[in-house]
Amino acid sequence: MRKLLCPQCKIAAMYVKNEAGERRLVYVTADGQVIPKNPDESTEGFDLSEVFCLGCSWHGSPKRKTKL
Numbered sequence: 001m002r003k004l005l006c007p008q009c010k011i012a013a014m015y016v017k018n019e020a021g022e023r024r025l026v027y028v029t030a031d032g033q034v035i036p037k038n039p040d041e042s043t044e045g046f047d048l049s050e051v052f053c054l055g056c057s058w059h060g061s062p063k064r065k066t067k068l
Contacts, residue, residue: 002030004062006053014051014062016043026051032063 003012004027015023016034024046025037034048052059 001027001035004028004030004032006055006058008058009053009056011053011055013037013054015054016046016048016051018046023052025054028062034062 005012006014012027014026014028014034016026017023024041024043026034026043027037028034028051034043034051036043049061050059051062
């Protein structure tokens with residue numbers, strides 16, 4: 001599985017939020033699919049239309065193409 005990298009700081013670790021503001025660590029695959037970092041966790045109830053970088057202030061759509 002190839003992971004997309006943050007366009008600013010070039011790390012693969014991202015997170016998504018739910019309505020309560022809780023965060024779930026995720027990766028974004030090369031085809032824009034958001035998958036949880038921990039396979040035992042679910043992304044149900046989390047907004048997968050916007051991802052946030054763990055390392056900097058970048059956020060955006062997981063469907064946006066970024067360089068690998």
